[in-house]
Amino acid sequence: MHGVHVDPEHYRVPRQMKLILYTKVGCGWCVRVRDFLTEKKVPFEEREVLTNKAFFDELLAKSEQTKTPTLDLDGAILADTDKDAVEVFLRQRHIL
Numbered sequence: 258m259h260g261v262h263v264d265p266e267h268y269r270v271p272r273q274m275k276l277i278l279y280t281k282v283g284c285g286w287c288v289r290v291r292d293f294l295t296e297k298k299v300p301f302e303e304r305e306v307l308t309n310k311a312f313f314d315e316l317l318a319k320s321e322q323t324k325t326p327t328l329d330l331d332g333a334i335l336a337d338t339d340k341d342a343v344e345v346f347l348r349q350r351h352i353l
Contacts, residue, residue: 280306290338
């Protein structure tokens with residue numbers, strides 16, 4: 258296609274967001290956030306940090322703390338949070 262300029266941004270397929278929810282067994286706040294995300298049909302990957310050292314180390318490296326629930330949305334971290342803060346966080350990013 259000589260002489261024709263195609264802007265790659267115009268044809269870019271929207272990328273799926275990646276949401277990771279770091280949790281701990283027995284954490285009531287974690288259950289409420291997980292239930293909220295499920296209820297709102299927000300896709301996420303749950304990573305339980307007490308039984309998986311790699312996930313614990315990842316949580317610490319990303320958020321510089323060890324409390325849960327903590328969210329990682331494409332690199333944006335919401336640490337030591339609750340359902341209400343998660344709702345605000347997701348609305349600000351036009352996910353809800």
